[in-house]
Structures are given as structure tokens and as C-alpha cells.
Amino acid sequence: MDKILKFENVSKHYPNGVHALKNVSFEVNEGEFVSIIGPSGSGKSTILRSINKLIPISDGNITLDGLLVSQQKGKELRKLRRKVGMIFQNYNLVYSLSVLQNVLHGRLGYMDGLKGIFGLYSEEDKKEAINLLNELGMEQFCYNRASDLSGGQKQRVGIARAIMQNPKLLLCDEPIASLDPSSAKTIMDLLRDMTRKRNIACIVNLHQLDVAIKYSTRIIGLSKGEVVFDGPPEKLTDDVIERIYNTSRENLMIGGAGNDKKDSADCA
Amino acid sequence: MTKRIPLIAREQKRMYTIFIAVALVLFIATSFYTNFNIMTLAQNSDAFWAxxxxxxxxxxxxxxxxxxxVLSSVVVTLALAMSSTTIAAVxxxxxxxxxxxxxxxxxxxxKYVRGFATFLRNIPALVWAFILFSSLGIGTGVGFVALLITSFAFMVRAFVETIEDVSQDCVESLQAVGAGFWQRVWQAILPSCLxxxxxxxxxxxxVNIRASTIVGMVGGGGVGLTLFSYIKGFQYDIAFSIILLIAAMVIVVDRITGKLRKEILK
Known part of the structure; x- marks a missing residue:
């Protein structure tokens, strides 16, 4: 298995004095499905955004696909970013554009000059976008405005946009936090199946412990900017959970096996 | 007698009292300073009514x-407002x-770009018109520039607020796909803020329809200049019908733009 991503002693101080990451080190291999769990403010979002330099780090090294992230600038940075797909809690679509246009945004990193600016995509790209929407069960919404979709549908467009980039790594920032339980299951299933099929490594920030345990091949636990757990879901004992969330297990809303039985067929 | 129960907090009551006292003192001081006397106004009201x-x-x-x-001067005023606003918007x-x-x-x-726009905005269009007329001479061209400057500065501020309100999320996501600055502008900011x-x-x-009438009066041409020349010629009855014409023009434009804005923001 090839190494895709490597964090070495990464730290981040924000200008307002917040010490978001302290000496974080971990690695992600090709095809892994890694969940990052931890309470709000533990640095989960900072980790994801430092990988594609949406947030610059203060100290340490991040190596992505053999390149040092902090050294990339301008054109090189754009090239690096297009290798990394990103999915957001609030979907972050351009709501006044059509679904197809939003999916094709995934190709912008590959386009230069006026073609990219005015969105003159190649027929090949358009075909691929439509195929992807087919795969996600969204083909009938190609020409709907993104604002007309439901939450689960918007997130599927977000997934399609990220996959359009042909990424090696997918970053998901609380992808199901704004969704109802049944849409959430669809989205998690899609993320797992699509990344597995394409051998894309996937890092997901999650608040739902049960989801993390069910889907991940590995879990990273963060607490106050430090990695306190890094291992397979089976090893996530009550002790560890208490250390991550800094409170006893009874005080946590963890969710039960009940979620698994939900039917995903009628989801929105 | 029992003590009365107050209906509002004592501090609040004191605030109101202080506020009214200050307003009263200011009124007396300023009317003394400007020699304004309500009685003079009342005494001269006959002449005013006449x-x-x-x-x-x-x-x-x-x-x-x-x-x-006269009608073509109305068209000039409208055109002045429309053209200067359009160029200013771009x-x-x-x-x-x-x-x-x-x-x-x-x-x-x-910060500096915003500061520059704020500076331009805080000088009223009328003052710009006077400055430009003294340096460039009178004419619709100069009125055009005066309106252009103020509406440009106003729209910079309004547009920045629109951009920061609307497009934060989608700009981030396009940054993440590796889109360049102009790609982000054309593919995310423009469509979501349009x-x-x-x-x-x-x-x-x-705003500029009204402003262009005023700027016209001091030399910018259009219906403002026509109105001003009738006033200067003591033909007040004709001036009055032009004032009515201006009011009608402003009301019609207000209603049209108001309706369009409502449609757009739906």
C-alpha cells in the first residue's frame, strides 16, 4: 500500500491565540477510510483544511503524494489541490447554478485561461459528469438549480463534484451533520462504496461515533489538538472514548444499532 | 399616601429625562446661534402663502x-442617471x-481600497459637481462624472457586503478544487451574488435620478437646468409644472425599480 498523506509534528496557532493542533503526526495509506473524531474545537476541521492549504500550518511537515504541502504556491498549489476532493457540512455549492455546472466545477483545477473562467467544459467532461450523476441516482436533476434540491441531494452533488476532480484523497468535513438519519446513511454508503471502487483514500470528520465505528478502517481520536488515539475501530474502548471526549461514556449520545436497520431506499 | 409603583426601571426613566433635557438645551442654543425664531416664520407666513x-x-x-x-431634458436626466450608474456598477x-x-x-x-471608496462616498455628489464644474466647465459630461464617482463608491461598499454575505462557502469549495482567482470570480462569486x-x-x-436632477441644476444639464432657468426667470408657475413632472418621473422610476428588485430577490 502506498502512503498518500503524512503528518509530521504539525502544529497550528491561530492569530487569536488558539492552539488548534499540537504536534500531530499520522499517516494515511491508499484506499484507507479514516474517521477523525473528537469534540468541537479539538482541531478536526483544521487538520482537513491544512491538507489542501486552505489553512496554512505554523509548524511541522505535511507530505501529500510525495510533495511538501507548505512549499506549494500558485500553479503548483492548484495542481496539488485538484488531487484532493473536499466535501463540506453545508455542501458549499453555487446555488444559483445548475446541478451539472456544480459537478463540472470539479474540473476547474484542470482548466486554464478563458475556458476555465467562462466554464467552457469539454464534451468528455460533461459526459463523465452525467455518468457520475447517474451513478448517484441524480440524473433527472441535471438541469435543476442546486438551490432546489434537498439536503441529501445537495450532498450527493458535492460528492459528484469531488469525484470529478479524479482525486487521490477525499476530505469530508462532517458530511452528514446537517442530514436526517436516512439521508446520512445513503451519503456514508456512497462515500464508502465510491472511494473503495476508485481506490481513493478518504478522511472523514465525524461527530457520530457509531457511524465512525461502522464505516472506518481506522479511527483517529483528537482531543484539544492532540492525537490521543490512532487505530482500528475494534480498539476504540470505553476508556479511549472517555479520554477523547473528556467525560464518561454515560454522558455521551453515541447512537445505537437501531440506525443500521433504517431503509435507505426512500431517502431524499 | 402610599408610594407609587414605577412602571419602568429608574435608570431608564433617568435616561429619558436626560435625553429630553439635552435636546431642549440644544434646540435653544442652536436657535439662538442661528437667529432662528419661530415667530418670524409665523409673521412672514402671509408672504409665503401669497x-x-x-x-x-x-x-x-x-x-x-x-x-x-422640456421633455427631452427629462430624457437627458434619465439617461444621465442610467449611464453613470451602469458604468459605475461595472x-x-x-x-x-x-x-x-x-x-x-x-x-x-x-483595507486601503475600502478606505478610498469611503472617502469618495462621503463627499456628496453636489460637491463633486461643483469641484468638477470649476475645473472642467459645465456640461452633461461633467455631471456624468460627478454621479459616477459617488455611485461607484457606494456600490463598492454594497457589493463587498453582498459578496461577504453570500459567497463565502462556495468560494472555499472552489478553492479546494484548485480553481484560480478569476475562475472563482466567474464561477462562484458572480452567479451567487448577481x-x-x-x-x-x-x-x-x-438615487441617481434624484441626484442627477440636482447636479443638473448647478450645471449638469437635463431637467434640473431647465427648472433652474425658469426659477431664475421668475416664471414660477411653469417651474411648478416642471417640479410636478420631476416628481412624476421619480415616482414612476421608483415603482419600476422597486418592482424589479422584488422580482429579483424572490
Missing amino acids: FITKDFFPPALPKASRIPG LAFFVSLFASEKISPFPKLA NGFLSWFLYCIE
Whole structure:
């Protein structure tokens, strides 16, 4: 298995004095499905955004696909970013554009000059976008405005946009936090199946412990900017959970096996 | 007698008392300073009424040969407002991209761009008109520039707020796919902010219709100049019908732009 991503002693101080990451080190291999769990403010979002330099780090090294992230600038940075797909809690679509246009945004990193600016995509790209929407069960919404979709549908467009980039790594920032339980299951299933099929490594920030345990091949636990757990879901004992969330297990809303039985067929 | 129960907090009551006292003192001080006396106004009210009823009423039409000229001056005023606002909007769009820390490729300069726009905005269009007339001479061209400057500065501010309100999330996601600055502008900021921009643009047209009448009076041409020349010629009854014409024009434009803005923001 090839190494895709490597964090070495990464730290981040924000200008307002917040010490978001302290000496974080971990690695992600090709095809892994890694969940990052931890309470709000533990640095989960900072980790994801430092990988594609949406947030610059203060100290340490991040190596992505053999390149040092902090050294990339301008054109090189754009090239690096297009290798990394990103999915957001609030979907972050351009709501006044059509679904197809939003999916094709995934190709912008590959386009230069006026073609990219005015969105003159190649027929090949358009075909691929439509195929992807087919795969996600969204083909009938190609020409709907993104604002007309439901939450689960918007997130599927977000997934399609990220996959359009042909990424090696997918970053998901609380992808199901704004969704109802049944849409959430669809989205998690899609993320797992699509990344597995394409051998894309996937890092997901999650608040739902049960989801993390069910889907991940590995879990990273963060607490106050430090990695306190890094291992397979089976090893996530009550002790560890208490250390991550800094409170006893009874005080946590963890969710039960009940979620698994939900039917995903009628989801929105 | 028992103590009465107050209905509002004592501090609040004291605040109101202080506020009213200060307002009263200010009124007395300022009217003393400006020699304003309500009694003089009352004494002169006869002359004022006579002016309104005899000189202004009834509104009279200008000579038939002048009517096409008056109407075309209305068109000039409308055109002045529309064209200056349009050019200002295009310029303001490009400048506003550099005036927002969150999206500008040079975030450190954003503050200065905004400061410059604020400076331009705080000088009223009328003052700009006077400055430009003294240096460049009178004419619609100069009126155009005076309106352009103020509405440009206003729209920069309004556009920056629209951009920061609307497009934060989608700009981030396009950054993440590796899109360059102009790609982000054309593929995310413009489509998501276009309605907001148009709404501000229409509002600016409303403002500029009124402003272009005023700027016209001091030399910018259009219906303002026509009105001013009738007033100077003591033909108040004709001036009155032109004032009515201006009011009608402003109301019609307000209603049209108001309706369009409502449609756009739906």
C-alpha cells in the first residue's frame, strides 16, 4: 500500500491565540477510510483544511503524494489541490447554478485561461459528469438549480463534484451533520462504496461515533489538538472514548444499532 | 399616601429625562446661534402663502414650442442617471473583488481600497459637481462624472457586503478544487451574488435620478437646468409644472425599480 498523506509534528496557532493542533503526526495509506473524531474545537476541521492549504500550518511537515504541502504556491498549489476532493457540512455549492455546472466545477483545477473562467467544459467532461450523476441516482436533476434540491441531494452533488476532480484523497468535513438519519446513511454508503471502487483514500470528520465505528478502517481520536488515539475501530474502548471526549461514556449520545436497520431506499 | 409603583426601571426613566433635557438645551442654543425664531416664520407666513398661491398656482405649461425641449431634458436626466450608474456598477464590481479581505488575492490591500471608496462616498455628489464644474466647465459630461464617482463608491461598499454575505462557502469549495482567482470570480462569486448586485444597482438608479436632477441644476444639464432657468426667470408657475413632472418621473422610476428588485430577490 502506498502512503498518500503524512503528518509530521504539525502544529497550528491561530492569530487569536488558539492552539488548534499540537504536534500531530499520522499517516494515511491508499484506499484507507479514516474517521477523525473528537469534540468541537479539538482541531478536526483544521487538520482537513491544512491538507489542501486552505489553512496554512505554523509548524511541522505535511507530505501529500510525495510533495511538501507548505512549499506549494500558485500553479503548483492548484495542481496539488485538484488531487484532493473536499466535501463540506453545508455542501458549499453555487446555488444559483445548475446541478451539472456544480459537478463540472470539479474540473476547474484542470482548466486554464478563458475556458476555465467562462466554464467552457469539454464534451468528455460533461459526459463523465452525467455518468457520475447517474451513478448517484441524480440524473433527472441535471438541469435543476442546486438551490432546489434537498439536503441529501445537495450532498450527493458535492460528492459528484469531488469525484470529478479524479482525486487521490477525499476530505469530508462532517458530511452528514446537517442530514436526517436516512439521508446520512445513503451519503456514508456512497462515500464508502465510491472511494473503495476508485481506490481513493478518504478522511472523514465525524461527530457520530457509531457511524465512525461502522464505516472506518481506522479511527483517529483528537482531543484539544492532540492525537490521543490512532487505530482500528475494534480498539476504540470505553476508556479511549472517555479520554477523547473528556467525560464518561454515560454522558455521551453515541447512537445505537437501531440506525443500521433504517431503509435507505426512500431517502431524499 | 402610599408610594407609587414605577412602571419602568429608574435608570431608564433617568435616561429619558436626560435625553429630553439635552435636546431642549440644544434646540435653544442652536436657535439662538442661528437667529432662528419661530415667530418670524409665523409673521412672514402671509408672504409665503401669497407666493405659493399666486406665483406657483395654478401650474402653467411652457410655450408649446418649448415643450419638446422640456421633455427631452427629462430624457437627458434619465439617461444621465442610467449611464453613470451602469458604468459605475461595472467598475465597482471589479474594485469590490479587491476590497474584501476574504476573497481578494491581495488581502492586505483590501483595507486601503475600502478606505478610498469611503472617502469618495462621503463627499456628496453636489460637491463633486461643483469641484468638477470649476475645473472642467459645465456640461452633461461633467455631471456624468460627478454621479459616477459617488455611485461607484457606494456600490463598492454594497457589493463587498453582498459578496461577504453570500459567497463565502462556495468560494472555499472552489478553492479546494484548485480553481484560480478569476475562475472563482466567474464561477462562484458572480452567479451567487448577481441578484444582490442587480438589486443594489437598481437602488442606485433610483438615487441617481434624484441626484442627477440636482447636479443638473448647478450645471449638469437635463431637467434640473431647465427648472433652474425658469426659477431664475421668475416664471414660477411653469417651474411648478416642471417640479410636478420631476416628481412624476421619480415616482414612476421608483415603482419600476422597486418592482424589479422584488422580482429579483424572490
